Amino acid sequence: xxxxxxxxxxxxxxxxxxxxxxxxxxxxxxxxxxxxxxxxxxxxxxxxxxxxxxxxxxxxxxxxxxxxxxxxxxxxxxxxxxxxxxxxxxxxxxxxxxxxxxxxxxxxxxxxxxxxxxxxxxxxxxxxxxxxxxxxxxxxxxxxxxxxxxxxxxxxxxxxxxxxxxxxxxxxxxxxxxxxxxxxxxxxxxxxxxxxxxxxxxxxxxxxxxxxx
Amino acid sequence: xxxxxxxxxxxxxxxxxxxxxxxxxxxxxxxxxxxxxxxxxxxxxxxxxxxxxxxxxxxxxxxxxxxxxxxxxxxxxxxxxxxxxxxxxxxxxxxxxxxxxxxxxxxxxxxxxxxxxxxxxxxxxxxxxxxxxxxxxxxxxxxxxxxxxxxxxxxxxxxxxxxxxxxxxxxxxxxxxxxxxxxxxxxxxxxxxxxxxxxxxxxxxxxxxxxxxxxxxxxxxxxxxxxxxxxxxxxxxxxxxxxxxxxxxxxxxxxxxxxxxxxxxxxxxxxxxxxxxxxxxxxxxxxxxxxxxxxxxxxxxxxxxxxxxxxxxxxxxxxxxxxxxxxxxxxxxxxxxxxxxxxxxxxxxxxxxxxxxxxxxxxxxxxxxxxxxxxxxxxxxxxxxxxxxxxxxxxxxxxxxxxxxxxxxxxxxxxxxxxxxxxxxxxxxxxx
Numbered sequence: 001x002x003x004x005x006x007x008x009x010x011x012x013x014x015x016x017x018x019x020x021x022x023x024x025x026x027x028x029x030x031x032x033x034x035x036x037x038x039x040x041x042x043x044x045x046x047x048x049x050x051x052x053x054x055x056x057x058x059x060x061x062x063x064x065x066x067x068x069x070x071x072x073x074x075x076x077x078x079x080x081x082x083x084x085x086x087x088x089x090x091x092x093x094x095x096x097x098x099x100x101x102x103x104x105x106x107x108x109x110x111x112x113x114x115x116x117x118x119x120x121x122x123x124x125x126x127x128x129x130x131x132x133x134x135x136x137x138x139x140x141x142x143x144x145x146x147x148x149x150x151x152x153x154x155x156x157x158x159x160x161x162x163x164x165x166x167x168x169x170x171x172x173x174x175x176x177x178x179x180x181x182x183x184x185x186x187x188x189x190x191x192x193x194x195x196x197x198x199x200x201x202x203x204x205x206x207x208x209x210x211x212x213x
Numbered sequence: 214x215x216x217x218x219x220x221x222x223x224x225x226x227x228x229x230x231x232x233x234x235x236x237x238x239x240x241x242x243x244x245x246x247x248x249x250x251x252x253x254x255x256x257x258x259x260x261x262x263x264x265x266x267x268x269x270x271x272x273x274x275x276x277x278x279x280x281x282x283x284x285x286x287x288x289x290x291x292x293x294x295x296x297x298x299x300x301x302x303x304x305x306x307x308x309x310x311x312x313x314x315x316x317x318x319x320x321x322x323x324x325x326x327x328x329x330x331x332x333x334x335x336x337x338x339x340x341x342x343x344x345x346x347x348x349x350x351x352x353x354x355x356x357x358x359x360x361x362x363x364x365x366x367x368x369x370x371x372x373x374x375x376x377x378x379x380x381x382x383x384x385x386x387x388x389x390x391x392x393x394x395x396x397x398x399x400x401x402x403x404x405x406x407x408x409x410x411x412x413x414x415x416x417x418x419x420x421x422x423x424x425x426x427x428x429x430x431x432x433x434x435x436x437x438x439x440x441x442x443x444x445x446x447x448x449x450x451x452x453x454x455x456x457x458x459x460x461x462x463x464x465x466x467x468x469x470x471x472x473x474x475x476x477x478x479x480x481x482x483x484x485x486x487x488x489x490x491x492x493x494x495x496x497x498x499x500x501x502x503x504x505x506x507x508x509x510x511x512x513x514x515x516x517x518x519x520x521x522x523x524x525x526x527x528x529x530x531x532x533x534x535x536x537x538x539x540x541x542x543x544x545x546x547x548x549x550x551x552x553x554x555x556x557x558x559x560x561x562x563x564x565x566x567x568x569x570x571x572x573x574x575x576x577x578x579x580x581x582x583x584x585x586x587x588x589x590x591x592x593x594x595x596x597x598x599x600x601x602x603x604x605x606x607x608x609x610x611x612x613x614x615x616x617x618x619x620x621x622x623x624x625x626x627x628x629x630x631x632x633x634x635x636x637x638x639x640x641x642x643x644x645x
Binding site: 040041042043044046047048052053057058060061091092093094095096 | 418464468469470471472510536537538539540552553554555556559561
């Protein structure tokens with residue numbers, strides 16, 4: 001079974017299992033999802049979000065949509081992917097909901113089910129970042145940067161790279177970016193141990209939510 | 214059996230509407246009562262209100278009735294400027310220490326006001342929430358009881374104090390008055406220590422203390438009162454212009470895990486009431502006169518207050534916006550722009566107002582004061598009573614209550630205190 005089919009199956013299973021109770025589904029599978037029912041719809045999170053005007057649905061609205069069972073709209077919106085983790089909403093929420101974490105939890109769950117809008121830039125960069133990190137246990141900044149620049153093809157990659165040239169040179173001179181990293185780069189001492197930790201964490205997650213990876 | 218009361222006196226701590234009620238109810242049942250008030254006058258925060266909801270009548274009326282009851286009752290002794298510093302002993306047999314601060318004015322005072330005329334030094338008026346200044350020799354307010362002036366301690370040893378003394382025709386000013394410590398034996402204690410407005414400056418996004426035209430609901434009461442600092446005109450603090458486009462922000466501090474966890478209960482009705490001050494000042498033509506906008510999470514106008522809420526909903530000068538304001542920004546003209554997202558449609562708004570009134574939450578006045586270890590308080594600090602069952606919270610000290618419910622609650626507390634004293638008396642009679 002291909003990966004996308006497998007994701008689709010997981011989505012189908014979730015739909016069948018939770019029927020019309022999307023709130024319960026969120027409580028079971030979304031990190032900090034048990035807080036959603038505590039929202040009293042005051043609107044401070046929505047009004048405090050520096051990116052608020054760009055969100056299709058504010059956190060406040062997402063919480064209401066979850067309770068109203070608007071499953072497809074919630075999981076396929078890119079709103080929660082716009083969260084920059086500034087924590088303005090969290091510090092101001094009168095009910096102390098961990099809103100930032102719930103946004104990340106919703107994004108992660110949507111990704112698990114394969115419902116993220118195609119080409120969502122935050123998701124793409126997050127994937128790139130994770131794959132880069134998981135390889136050696138350390139971020140290879142050169143490869144991460146290049147990978148990001150060239151994600152939309154060679155031409156646009158060269159354009160972006162040229163545009164960022166002066167910053168890149170300064171970073172090399174300040175020893176913040178090592179050009180030799182292109183040949184593999186440095187890693188952590190106990191790479192095997194690190195990978196065992198990741199594998200175990202994934203195993204626990206899968207057990208909790210049903211295998212999908 | 215716990216201790217048998219050796220004293221049949223009831224001490225009531227706090228002389229606001231709750232303390233006055235508890236003291237009067239007990240005294241009118243024939244019990245000996247001492248009413249101790251920390252400030253120079255009875256009346257508490259009730260005396261600083263312009264009108265009551267929902268009948269829009271004036272607090273002076275009820276206070277006057279209570280003062281009349283009080284003056285005619287031989288069982289009741291009032292002590293002002295008296296602060297409880299310690300309570301020891303147990304149910305039926307308490308020893309209470311009181312610190313009596315100097316008033317510098319004795320009972321010869323006729324409240325003629327010559328001392329205030331003579332003095333030039335001024336202090337922020339503690340009975341106007343600091344909105345205006347008063348002479349350092351002053352009468353707290355028109356309804357003050359006792360009707361007696363006092364000198365602020367800052368002028369007691371100065372030339373200003375001497376001026377006041379020289380001006381007094383009745384020999385009422387004694388500049389060498391000192392703190393006095395008094396010990397009392399009492400059988401039961403009623404703690405009617407009242408409430409205070411939550412510190413609005415702690416609600417950082419609303420800018421209280423930074424923006425002159427963001428004020429609290431208790432300050433707005435003073436603005437509306439003809440005896441207040443503006444003579445009853447709704448003038449905004451920054452430039453003294455009439456405020457006509459006024460925002461009321463509900464749950465300012467209340468129902469908020471970062472501030473006060475509880476619902477303060479009175480603020481919805483207080484704001485609904487205050488919209489009627491605006492209407493009273495400018496008439497009912499919303500286009501040319503004044504208008505009020507209430508920003509709210511939900512309106513909690515409980516039981517019979519629903520009628521008042523319906524009335525205000527139908528008032529063309531009042532509009533409602535279902536949203537907790539996220540933040541306030543001040544512009545160059547000291548107007549305020551309220552930002553948020555409304556819950557009925559999730560529209561983002563930025564609305565300008567010339568005055569913002571924070572419907573400030575109530576917290577116990579006793580917060581920040583170290584209470585004896587056996588006093589039980591709830592998660593917000595409201596006083597339930599003592600473990601030994603001889604001390605009782607009453608009125609707004611025990612729960613966020615309006616005046617009506619405060620008097621009911623204080624009457625109940627008086628009955629509990631009487632039960633303690635009565636039991637004592639019965640046991641003593643049986644033994645004797």
